[in-house]
Amino acid sequence: MLLVSDSQTQPITSHVLHRLYTEVMILADEARAYFERHHENDSIAPELAVSFSCESLKVTTRLMHSIAWLLSEKAIYSGEIDESRLEHHDRELGYAPASDKRLVDTLPSQAQYLVSESEIIYDRLKRLSRQIQSVTSQPKPFQHLMLDRLAQAF
Numbered sequence: 001m002l003l004v005s006d007s008q009t010q011p012i013t014s015h016v017l018h019r020l021y022t023e024v025m026i027l028a029d030e031a032r033a034y035f036e037r038h039h040e041n042d043s044i045a046p047e048l049a050v051s052f053s054c055e056s057l058k059v060t061t062r063l064m065h066s067i068a069w070l071l072s073e074k075a076i077y078s079g080e081i082d083e084s085r086l087e088h089h090d091r092e093l094g095y096a097p098a099s100d101k102r103l104v105d106t107l108p109s110q111a112q113y114l115v116s117e118s119e120i121i122y123d124r125l126k127r128l129s130r131q132i133q134s135v136t137s138q139p140k141p142f143q144h145l146m147l148d149r150l151a152q153a154f
Helices: 014-041 046-078 109-136 142-153
Strands: none
Touching (some): 014 109, 046 109
């Protein structure tokens, strides 16, 4: 059972995973449209163009890692990845570099919003990933070990 937090015993449901996935996909679509529009129009000051490009790549990286992780978790949760493969499956969220706050403050407000929102969702998923890792890496209770032995014997 996957847990929402260490202090709660509510499972992560497929509904929660679906909502998170939808949220990230909407944000990714907004980011794609915004950065594409501003890249083509050259509406950003030339001295900020490189910084703008770097931040757009960081936003994209955070969102793509988030999407990949959520798709993976949905597959695990729905049983598309079985227990034997689960032990070898990397369940960590991919690394994405943080944005430079001072630099982000110089960007247009919509870019600042996208950077901030991508960091918020990425941080939420990092915490969730760590919590899932801690739950799945805990040793099984003695009774489960005995049942596993019985199942293997027959």
